[in-house]
Amino acid sequence: MSDNIVEIDNLSFGYKGRLLHKGINMSFARGKVIAIMGGSGSGKTTLLRLIGGQLKPTHGKVLVDGEVVHKQNRHGLYLLRRKMGMLFQFGALFTDLSVYENVAFPIREHTDLPESIVRDLVMMKLNAVGLRGARNLMPTELSGGMARRVALARAIALDPAIIMYDEPFTGLDPISMSVTCNLIRSLNDALGATSILVTHDVKEAFSIADYVYIVANGVVETEGTPDDLRKSELPFVHQFVHGEVDGPVPFHYAAPDYKKDMLRGHDAE
Amino acid sequence: MLSKVSSALRGIGHRLIDRVWRFGSGARFFVYTLIYSGESFRRLHLTIREIYFTGVMSLIIILVSAFFVGMVLALQGYNTLQKYGSSDAIGVLVALSLVRELGPVVTALLFAGRAGTAITAEIGLMKATEQLSAMEMMAVSPIARVVAPRFWAGVISMPLLAAMFSMVGVLGGYLVAVPLIGVDNGAFWSQMQANVDWRVDVVNGVIKSFVFGVACTMIALFEGFDAPPTAEGVSRATTRTVVNSSLAVLGLDFIMTSFMIGA
Numbered sequence: 001m002s003d004n005i006v007e008i009d010n011l012s013f014g015y016k017g018r019l020l021h022k023g024i025n026m027s028f029a030r031g032k033v034i035a036i037m038g039g040s041g042s043g044k045t046t047l048l049r050l051i052g053g054q055l056k057p058t059h060g061k062v063l064v065d066g067e068v069v070h071k072q073n074r075h076g077l078y079l080l081r082r083k084m085g086m087l088f089q090f091g092a093l094f095t096d097l098s099v100y101e102n103v104a105f106p107i108r109e110h111t112d113l114p115e116s117i118v119r120d121l122v123m124m125k126l127n128a129v130g131l132r133g134a135r136n137l138m139p140t141e142l143s144g145g146m147a148r149r150v151a152l153a154r155a156i157a158l159d160p161a162i163i164m165y166d167e168p169f170t171g172l173d174p175i176s177m178s179v180t181c182n183l184i185r186s187l188n189d190a191l192g193a194t195s196i197l198v199t200h201d202v203k204e205a206f207s208i209a210d211y212v213y214i215v216a217n218g219v220v221e222t223e224g225t226p227d228d229l230r231k232s233e234l235p236f237v238h239q240f241v242h243g244e245v246d247g248p249v250p251f252h253y254a255a256p257d258y259k260k261d262m263l264r265g266h267d268a269e
Numbered sequence: 270m271l272s273k274v275s276s277a278l279r280g281i282g283h284r285l286i287d288r289v290w291r292f293g294s295g296a297r298f299f300v301y302t303l304i305y306s307g308e309s310f311r312r313l314h315l316t317i318r319e320i321y322f323t324g325v326m327s328l329i330i331i332l333v334s335a336f337f338v339g340m341v342l343a344l345q346g347y348n349t350l351q352k353y354g355s356s357d358a359i360g361v362l363v364a365l366s367l368v369r370e371l372g373p374v375v376t377a378l379l380f381a382g383r384a385g386t387a388i389t390a391e392i393g394l395m396k397a398t399e400q401l402s403a404m405e406m407m408a409v410s411p412i413a414r415v416v417a418p419r420f421w422a423g424v425i426s427m428p429l430l431a432a433m434f435s436m437v438g439v440l441g442g443y444l445v446a447v448p449l450i451g452v453d454n455g456a457f458w459s460q461m462q463a464n465v466d467w468r469v470d471v472v473n474g475v476i477k478s479f480v481f482g483v484a485c486t487m488i489a490l491f492e493g494f495d496a497p498p499t500a501e502g503v504s505r506a507t508t509r510t511v512v513n514s515s516l517a518v519l520g521l522d523f524i525m526t527s528f529m530i531g532a
Contacts, residue, residue, distance in 0.1 A: 052405075052406050054402065054405060054406070077408075078408035079408075081405075081406055081407070081408040082408050084406065086403070086406040088399045088402065088403055089399070090398065090399070092398060092399035092400050092402065092403035093400075094400055094403075095398070095400070105407070105409075106407045106409070109407065109408075109409045109414075110408065151403075154407075
């Protein structure tokens with residue numbers, strides 16, 4: 001058994017003639033929390049979708065537990081996905097099901113367990129995220145942070161080997177953010193899983209990640225432990241980690257000369 | 270000038286290719302729905318739940334419309350028939366109009382507006398809020414879990430709704446023709462019984478409403494599934510559901526009627 005549960009090998013992906021990733025290599029060691037970071041639009045979420053087999057690479061491959069994801073037929077892909085749990089940016093809870101039923105959903109779909117055991121499992125997962133008392137609420141009655149915790153309970157319902165998090169800290173208040181941060185680390189260690197964390201929140205990611213990849217312009221700009229990256233003198237990494245306004249990533253989106261643009265007037269548009 | 274013509278032609282070409290592409294995607298989606306139907310039959314409670322939402326919840330608008338359509342048919346029919354001294358045939362006119370045409374067609378149009386739009390909006394929003402992606406990532410096929418139960422619910426509901434439409438329409442026609450206008454009660458029912466044929470009228474009406482059920486539900490499901498995951502995308506998809514379903518119903522009705530009358 002390889003030490004890496006997920007490997008991304010020379011991966012390129014693009015659509016409409018534009019390459020979003022240009023030869024990316026990454027490996028995700030078992031039992032670790034690994035963060036993929038980068039600015040908005042750098043293709044971080046797309047990487048998660050490529051790992052999950054929702055998209056096919058243009059070149060290269062993604063291996064999950066030794067299997068090439070995009071070469072699987074539907075049955076093989078679904079078997080691979082049963083090893084994965086994914087937390088979507090805003091939870092993606094089923095709005096017609098209660099909190100309890102949301103967490104029970106994957107258990108009911110993939111097992112024939114009797115109702116008493118389903119109940120025990122759901123209660124254990126909800127207890128792990130601190131929401132056992134909210135089991136009868138509907139998703140519309142939950143705050144953003146609670147919804148994400150329920151979605152996390154659902155993602156770990158079948159004890160996956162890989163847990164993927166898509167921007168788990170977006171739009172959370174400081175308390176919810178700390179709670180989510182601690183949960184990601186503690187659940188990873190308790191389940192012996194591998195967590196892949198896609199985010200641009202440097203402070204939170206660095207506080208829990210064992211290893212970090214920073215992607216920009218379609219390539220892995222740098223990688224290392226959070227301590228290595230804090231000390232990095234690479235201009236982009238320095239700008240990203242310290243949140244500087246100007247640097248290799250300019251403040252202005254590519255545009256013609258300001259003076260010329262203003263003098264052209266409205267009619268030229 | 271030349272560049273304007275060529276860009277206009279290119280625009281027409283793009284639109285045509287886009288239509289053909291969408292039609293192909295729709296056909297593939299239909300085939301997938303049929304393939305995954307087996308899985309949805311195993312979870313029959315999902316289909317029954319959808320029959321409640323699409324069929325039972327559409328009952329009020331269907332039955333109220335049917336009642337008024339029946340009453341108007343009787344009024345208009347009587348107005349014309351009495352000129353030829355055949356006002357006793359009002360029962361036949363009402364029943365045949367409803368069973369052959371208005372029952373299936375008006376039910377399908379109302380179904381597209383009431384249940385079809387709800388299906389499109391629901392699935393479009395499920396897509397926009399990543400619920401369908403979440404299902405895929407949990408190794409559960411959204412076509413088996415979400416699409417197929419709704420499809421069969423629509424296909425089962427439509428003929429039943431059309432039958433109830435015709436029934437209540439006849440009742441509406443009766444109330445106007447017999448108690449209000451004074452047409453003979455016995456003539457109204459006996460002429461209807463003698464002239465409405467089980468095979469030619471009733472079965473053909475059921476066949477029509479079954480086909481409309483397939484078309485309307487499939488259009489609603491595909492538009493929702495194919496909608497861009499934005500507020501504008503879902504809104505446009507909902508509009509397309511009503512427009513495309515209505516055109517499909519009227520077009521299919523003409524084709525089926527030509528075959529049925531010719532046969």
